[in-house]
Amino acid sequence: MNVARQNRLNTFAAHGALIFYTLIALFPVFVIVINSFKTRKAIFREPLALPNSESFSLIGYETVLKQGDFFLYFQNSMIVTVASLFFILLFGAMAAFALAEYRFKGNTLMGLYLALGIMIPIRIGTVAILEMMVQTGLVNTLWALILVYTAQGLPLAVFILSEFMRQVSDDLKNAGRIDGLSEYRIFFRLVLPLVRPAMATVAVFNMIPIWNDLWFPLILAPAEEVKTLTLGSQVFIGQFVTDWNAVLSALSLAILPVMGLYVIFSRQLIRGITSGAVK
């Protein structure tokens, strides 16, 4: 930042605004986490109080962990999220590279076509997707979810990554060609490392909606053995009685893995590994 423009008031205001936003954004999470450690009565009596020696209870976590399927749900969510992200990044980056690097007829049209999905929500096609999954026998498999989420994430991934790939120096790619590297090696070894921050951005953007999604698991994979965590947590919410301790504990646990993934990706966002390749 330009030093001359930094004055104390601006810095203060900027930090103030950011801290305020952080508080608002974190408050619901905070309430969930503190209440997951309280007895049922304490949750309702004083929802905003911190757990103390009287109200502290791990009953929610015990319920969740005793419910044997919880780890399975956890595992399903993890498989679906990681596999979807992998395919989104792999295919998205490949398509983006082709669009950014090669001149061919209909390049622009193809780019627009691939970006169209950004504007059209995939849920509009739910019925058709369900029919397709029934016909291909993929209903109640994790593959159904992985395929749908990959399709859902690709448009934005292609759009963002192709912009970044255009910025990778042509000279570097050409140097690789002259040294006899194949197009695949140029893509994987030279270009991908340079767009790593963009890949991390795409991963973060896609990860959270996939992890939190309730819609497609409910419709495409509601069977017990393929339930995701979000769907699995719904068992504690009954029509008449809701086990709030369990719901809150399940949600608190559900935050952890996605937070871990975020930390991994955000490190890539910040790291300035790319400097020095070209001037």
Add this chain to the structure above:
Amino acid sequence: MTALVLENVCKSFGVVEVLKDINLTVEDGEFVVFVGPSGCGKSTLLRVIAGLEDATSGTVSIGGDVVNAVPPAKRGIAMVFQSYALYPHLSVRDNMALGLKQEKQPKSVIDERVEKAVQMLDLGAYVDRRPSDLSGGQRQRVAIGRAIVRDPKLFLFDEPLSNLDAALRMNTRIEIADLHRTLSASMIYVTHDQTEAMTLADKIVVLRDGRVEQVGSPMELYNNPANQFVAGFLGSPAMNFLSKAPLDMPKNGTLGIRPEHLRPVANGRIKGTVTHVERLGGDTNLLVETDEKEALTVRLFGQDGTGVGEKIELDFDNTASFVFDEQRQRVFS
């Protein structure tokens, strides 16, 4: 043997013709410089030779073989880029070795050649560093080293000095000239800088709008330009062009005189006023406005006391002047 032959090479991007019917021969061991203003197609021509772009028509032969359908890595060329284009994830040594590894050369050969290039370019202290830890000049030397180890039939340089500062540019220019002498390899060098062209080349190819304007040794082009463009492009300060000249001229013709061929004398044929003086120590450049309101540069050797605003009379030797016709072509008398 000829290092490179281009026959009727054309290149268009869609409807835009970038190269128009280029014919050129580069002899073995020759240092050829492509020079021209930006957008003249010189970099595209280099890319066509390298195989990074396909020629729309025409043939490219390197070392006697037609290489139109040969991929860049198999053409026996090596290229040095303006932006260095080093592989950021590899050390200096691996940057140089990568091309040879791709060719499946035995390790002993790779080590030997890399070692030789490192010695030649004085990079010994840096072989295990990453490109990001090197200065601009060092990076460019690594890029040159990467070209040397491949032992190519033809070296291609794409404006390799443009990113360096003035002092380093001159040193690297001399290094490249030395390199050419030591390796006695054929080299093609693209630049928009006429000083680089004049100082390095055995043969200069002046390009404009995708056409070859003139080919020849630096002094041939300087002393005997074929047209007004070449005359104005080479030489610094640039040649003076007068449309109202004190000579018999073809209709709408132009007279060209190099700044060093004008000298102040009493009763000279050109009269004017000095508008600016540049004192460089070794030389003095006078900027003069003639009485016909045309601008001239006069280059005087040594130091000169002429001041701004003084009246001046200039003359020149007719044999050291050039006449150009309406089509900007040279008229020989």
